[in-house]
Amino acid sequence: MKYATVVLPFVAAAAAFVIPDEATAEQLALDTNGPTEKASSSSSPWWHKLSGPVDDLLSSSGNAFDAALDTLNTRAGKLSSFLPKVVDFLPSRDYTSKPGESGHHGGQTNLTVYQAIHASNYTTKFAALVDDYPDLVEKLNSTSANVTAFVPTNKAFEHIPHHDDVPKEFIEKVIQYHIVPGLYPVGRVLFHHTLPTSLIEEHLGGRPQRLRVGLSLFGLRLNFYSKVVVANIETKNGIIHGVESILVPPPPAGKVISLFPTKFSTLQLAAEKTGLSHHRHGDGDGDGDDRPELTGLTLFAPTNTAFERLGPGANAFLFNTEKGLTYLKALLQYHIVVNETLYTDKFYGKKKGEEDGGEGDDDDYYEDGEKKRGEGARHYHLDLPTLLGDAHLAVDVTRWYGFVRVLINGRVHIALEDGLARDGVIQAVDDILIPPRQHGRPASWDLDLDGGIPVGELVARLDPYLERDGGSQNEQEPAAGEL
Template identity: 30%
Template sequence: MKPFAKRVIFQASRVTLVAVTVSLAVQTYLAGWKKPQPVGIDSRPIFDEKATPQTLWDEIQQNANLTKFAKLVGEFDDIVGGLRAPRAQLTVYAPTNEAFEHEHFPYDLPWFYWKFLVGYHMGKGGISAEALRSQNTVSSFVNADIFFKNQQRISVQSNSDGITFNFRAKLLGSQPAVNGHLHVVDRLLMLPDSTADVLRSTATFGIFRQGLIDTGLAEVINDTSTHTAQTVFAPSDAAFRKLGRKVNAFLFGPGGRAYLKALLSYHVVSNETLFSDVLFPTKNGEQIVLDLKSASNDVSLSTLARGHEVSVRSVRHTSGDRRVLSVNDEWEVSRPDIVVMDGVVHEMADVILPRIMDGEDQLEKQRGWWSIVSRSLNVGGITVEDLMERLQPLIENE
């Protein structure tokens, strides 16, 4: 069976009880829909800047570059009704006809897969292109948990080259509508893969992935029956190399297995999903928007290293209103908000080490200033002895 088909079956089995998620999300938000009109084809550029704003459905229908997306959306009367409701406020991320040519779909996908796919291309609230530049993530209409409390996110990247969604779909143009905003993108926003698929397919996570396999933690992370959500702080291969050759030889050798498991466990949070701007709390909790204006927006998350937490803070990036996550006040997330089906993955440029306890802090001072400076600069990494000492409390607790 092809990997894509396996993922679809996996997703289908996981969402059998919530197959009407998109309908419920839209129906909860909108009322008084009318019957949809047939999909029409008109010859227009991506957007006519001088045109009078219409409803989102009218804008999609009449755009010759969006006929494939319009045909797909037109299969679902309830969604079309929402896009035609004048008093709604929605944002749609519409892939061009050419975007569909980049994807290969099995011919026999179930109807609810396509409804999920459509729902992942739109969300509540009208978000303009200008507003997108200060967003780290935006909401879709696809359910993100089995409790119907939170909607799956779409990550947003903004730089000098423009705006990108989920690190793959580039924004081509935007158009206001009477009931929201329509953004045209050059790739489909595919339904997120599982954490296991993302770690497997991302080349920079090779060492981290191998460590999870060696310690048995891969089974915990990959088995979605053991968690409703998760946050994974995944160090890159370069991050592990910063630890130094001797430390890596120890961790991945027979004598370091317990320490490697403790270290990697400290990078995984079960049953809570923390994006750089929104937190989905454990179990049946409503999402919490992290407020940059708050004097303290620290979030303490329990890791798989039982009894040990990481402290994460959402801080303003030096370039403007966008955010970065700071972990334990020492390490910043280098590539945030990699959206996965069962949570989120944040790529780290450094391996996260547990906080130094008060007694250990005094020991650090006794060892001299160069020991502290060299570690902060990753000069020669950390010694095996120091790493063992730092991780010992996690092992004892295990």
């Protein structure tokens, strides 16, 4: 049967493949803080704790670390020797050197990426899909530009139900999502947290949808669940990595959140009680929804732990009183950034034309790691506008090669980084983000020292934003997607 009609159910399978089950997520990602529900406010990966003088030390030690990182980068290319091996991925006649002679698992071939996936007995099903799309055939066969292809092995298709009515447009997007422009051997992949794909996403403002990269004790994985099983097959026009699962473009942020009730059930309840769960993109279809279409979003999603840390008094006020719901909505709005998507290693800013009539994107506010390699640690500061009026989030990003530390409002770390969504990114936080006291209003409470926040302090922090708009803030705010 032609595999152009065998890919996936349109919605259900997409969610299933993009997001792992909760046990897997706990094992693969949430363990950065230990058991998330029991983590203290100071729990974070060790590099998150670098601050002040230590950052200065890293910044001034570029030369000392460059040699070490060069060695690490070289050895990273040999990571594939620890991966499960796909024997004879390509017939030996197609190699210009035997596998392993170049220091890589896969070896080299004079074939193009397109020719190589057809020559291999392990990728015939994916190759059959590609054949139905001339533009993709050209992309994988052309030598005018290099590509990196994360190719599902035939085994990845074994448990996919047969569907004859899957739209060709959807299958094309799935294939595009496996193709990354440029050369990304394993050594370079490890210096990134996300990678841009050939899938251009309208809900990201026409920017590339991205793949999440993660290295754990269980191997190199993409989007939490798809393991790299063969690496660094060098072709005439790029590199092939074999993966054990099909990569499917992520669903909207609201769907992602709903798949983790033990982590985000309180956030879901808050969204429902405040009406934010009914927000959606403006679509210009004449149905009365004239809010502008989103071009990406960043959701700093508070976990159940974050709400618990507010204390029982604050939670009772927010969730169980009519007045409290107004403050709860304001609190949620302070966690949502629209039209700006902040990954830990890439920033999709507002289109310049939206503000000054210019052209191009403000995407290179900070750049991919290798562009600034050799300059040690680099620090970037961003003030991100939220849905809470003119309340901004102060975000500081410190990048040191493959390590990234993100600090929000000077104190909150990201508990789980780069949860990909169709319309943006989810950065999970284990502390509620609360606007700082305005000038002239001294703080009387510190979460780290005092624990749960008093209701009076919470009200004082949010009141200025409610009062300015007469208690009905942001009635015309752009849609924030479905939370």
